[in-house]
Amino acid sequence: QAVxxxxxxxxxxxxxxxxxxxxxxxxTVTSGHYxxxxxxxxxxxxxxxxxxxxxxxxxxxxxxSGSLLGGKAALTLSGAQPEDEAEYYCLLAxxxxxxxxxxxxxxxx
Amino acid sequence: QVxxxxxxxxxxxxxxxxxxxxxVSGDSVxxxxxxxxxxRQPAGKGLEWIGRIYTSGRTNYNPSLKSRVTISLDTSKNxxxxxLNSVTATDTAVYYCAGGQTGSGCYSLWGQGTLVTVSS
Numbered sequence: 001q002a003v004x005x006x007x008x009x010x011x012x013x014x015x016x017x018x019x020x021x022x023x024x025x026x027x028t029v030t031s032g033h034y035x036x037x038x039x040x041x042x043x044x045x046x047x048x049x050x051x052x053x054x055x056x057x058x059x060x061x062x063x064x065s066g067s068l069l070g071g072k073a074a075l076t077l078s079g080a081q082p083e084d085e086a087e088y089y090c091l092l093a094x095x096x097x098x099x100x101x102x103x104x105x106x107x108x109x
Numbered sequence: 110q111v112x113x114x115x116x117x118x119x120x121x122x123x124x125x126x127x128x129x130x131x132x133v134s135g136d137s138v139x140x141x142x143x144x145x146x147x148x149r150q151p152a153g154k155g156l157e158w159i160g161r162i163y164t165s166g167r168t169n170y171n172p173s174l175k176s177r178v179t180i181s182l183d184t185s186k187n188x189x190x191x192x193l194n195s196v197t198a199t200d201t202a203v204y205y206c207a208g209g210q211t212g213s214g215c216y217s218l219w220g221q222g223t224l225v226t227v228s229s
Contacts, residue, residue, distance in 0.1 A: 001172050036216060038156070045205055045222050046148075046156065051214035089156050091216070096169035098146075098158040 002026045004092050006101035011109055012080040020104045022073040022090030029092060035073035036091040037066055039084075040103075046089065050075060080108050111135035113206050113220040121200075121227050127193040130183075131206030131220055138182050138189055139164060144215040145189040147180060149202040150222075157202075161215075162189060196227045 003025040012018035022035060029035060037050040048057055050066035053073065063079045073090055085108040090101040117129035131145070138145060146161035160170035162180045170178050179192040193200060203224050209217035 036214075038216070040156075045219040046216075047219065048209075048214055048216045051209075051216070052212075055214065057214060057217060091156075091158070097172065098161070098169070100148075100156045100158055103155045 001097070002092070002094050002099050004090060004099045004101040006088075006090060006104045008102070009105045009107070011107045012077065012084075014080055014082060014108055016080050017076065017078045018080060018106065019069070020075040020077075020088055020090075020106070021069065022075075022092065022101050023071070024092055026094070028071040029068060029073045031068065033073070033092040033094070035066065035068075037064075037073075037075045038089045038091065040087045040089065049088075077106075082108050084108055111208070111218050113208060113218050115204060115206050115220040115223040117204075117223060117225070119224060119226060121196055121225060122229050123197055123227055124195055127191070127196050127200060127225055127227070129191045129204055129206075129223065129225070130186075130188045131190070131208075132186075132188045133208070134187075137184070138187050139184050140210075142211045143208055144211065145180075145182070145208045146206065146216065147191045148205045148207060149200075150205070151199075151202045159191065159193075159204075198227050201225065201227045 005023045038046040040046040054066040114132045147159040177194045203222040205222045206220040207216045209215040
């Protein structure tokens with residue numbers, strides 16, 4: 001089974017920009033992996049921020065964007081807010097089977 | 110709006126079967142192009158994808174759990190279910206149901222999660 005890798009932790013300053021990445025043990029991440037990005041705060045269920053690489057839901061703040069970058073899926077946060085401090089998970093699809101990354105703990109400090 | 114709600118026993122004995130249901134309100138589990146999924150999260154750990162079922166009844170499972178998992182639809186009750194056989198303490202986790210339509214985000218909907226503890 002493929003392994004999906006994320007940075008364990010990142011720190012961003014309020015108002016700053018940070019990019020989280022999502023890599024695959026099988027090689028380059030493409031749009032065919034249908035990358036998802038989820039945000040989870042303590043004690044809450046995850047919520048989807050980005051689906052199919054770069055699509056946003058109505059509830060996704062405009063400061064979040066998804067892309068493919070350097071062979072990985074990427075989530076960029078531009079203009080970080082204190083409420084963005086959370087755990088972020090990516091999810092990749094492998095011919096129907098989905099695999100989560102280990103998560104990135106994002107600190108806004 | 111569509112909402113999901115998990116239900117089932119909070120305590121299961123080792124070697125027994127874990128059974129959870131996810132009730133869907135606001136739409137039909139039979140509606141076109143929906144994926145209905147189960148995800149779990151052990152305390153303090155990351156998310157693990159268990160599997161999903163498509164509106165057509167086609168399923169995909171996590172290979173590491175495939176021999177023990179069944180996900181099914183119950184259209185008469187407008188819900189979908191998870192069965193996990195031969196559980197051990199390592200199956201203790203918060204279990205989430207999720208859903209969504211292809212092209213609109215297959216995980217746009219989430220239940221609040223339910224804690225299942227495996228213990229004698």
